[in-house]
Amino acid sequence: MPLFGPPNIAQLEAKRDIQGLIKALSYRDPEIKIAAADALGPLGDPMAVEPLTALIRDEDPGVRRAAVRALSARGGVRVVEPLIAALQDHDPDVRSVAAQAVYRRMMTDPDQDARRETATALGRIKAADAVESLLRAIMDPDETVRVASVRSLASIGDVAAVGPLIVMLAHEQHRARASGRSSLAVERAAGQALDVLCDEKAVDALQTALGHDDVEVREMAIKRLARIDSPMVAEMLEAHLDDQDSIIRRSAARGLAEIGWEPPSDETGAHYWAALRDWRRCAECGTAAIPLLVAAFPRSQTHERSDIQAALVALNWQPSELDATAASFWAAQGNWDKCVEIGAPAVAVLDDIVKSAPGWRERVAAAAALKALGEERPAPFARLDLVQHALGVLDGEGADDEKRATLTSFLAEEHQFEPAGNQQVDWCQCGYPSTRILPDDTRELITDLLGFEQDGSNEPAYFCPSCDAPLPAAGT
Ligand SMILES: [Zn+2]
16 A cells, blocks of 8 residues: 555546556555445446455455445346345345346346346345245346346245235246247246245235136146145135136036045035036035036037036936027927927027037927027028928838838929939939939939038038938949
8 A cells, every 4th residue: 555645536536547546445444445346336337346256255344335336337247146146235225226227127138148147146145035036037038037037036035925926927928828938937937936935834825826817827826826735725626626717627526535525415516517527426416516507508518518408317417598599408308390380489499400410300400490490591401391201201101112102202293303314313322312312323313302501612422311421422
């Protein structure tokens, strides 16, 4: 140290004399050290980092605070460790300045390496106060910062992170669907963090997440909840068996099944089985099942409808309204007269059956009901009247020979084949008239008598309306 008086910090600063200011950091007077550190901070010179770092262990708390301020003003990855060290200073004022520097400044540092190293260090020292900053950082634009922040939240172990981590995971999944890109590293880290955090202490946080707008958030929350071994959990899952969202209802029921919950034979049990779409067991819970079955009926796929309908029949239920649900119910039972009675609300239901029922006889019956409602369609039967008549003969009394004779003369009257022109009728395996054979042995489908399906530009595909057999278009 020079013997001729203290360094003039103002002058050194004015001259931007970095070397002089660095030298002043080791002057014995704390006031000088503080002034030099404050002057060096905004200059951000890399040479100053090491001497400022040394001052983090200075005996004077004012000097330590000044060192923290100066390092934080410079930022960058090299200042992370000294600032983290200052977070654990024994002096509360130093800790407070360091906390501001780390949580506000370093977690938003323009250098992503600095943000990542800060996030990692906060987890290492299990900085309980860092949770808020880390929760902001899990949305950082840089993937490595997100991963580091998620891992640190898991190390700190505060359940406040549970909800935001679930929201973030849902966000990643939305992004994966929208853009085909997602961060597997972030998803994996978040999943592992939730594994660590979702214990009995997380029940309230998960309960809160169950109120989120996003159904995926709710689904993840309920799945996490179901893995927690606590008596409270069964109660909460039960409460979601009648959630407005079917995904949540199903997740709640599956969660209950996983924890070995026994469904009672009452309304709760009915909701449970309905959530799992086991309609027979749902009906076994008694009349409480009826509204659930009725609500599920019009929204179900055809194969499920017959199960639901059987369950409703088992409960002696009959529709009281003249609506589409009633039409579906009666149609599923083959009670077409009831469908006609219902009138306009039955039309869409009948149209659906006519277009897509697996059995062609059902399509014929639905088409007939539509016709009775004044809604005859050009497809899938060109001549519904002929189809109905032919089926009537086929299903009527009499020997096969007699039926063939009756059908042959009927087809001749209807000009579907010409006996005078040496044409003959050929029959489907079930005895239904399907083909005319010309004198040169050419075979033609009697298309007016068949059901057909046409997809776009292709030739229609023909089916026997009696036995559903597909019929080859033509040939010899
Ligand atoms: Zn047939």
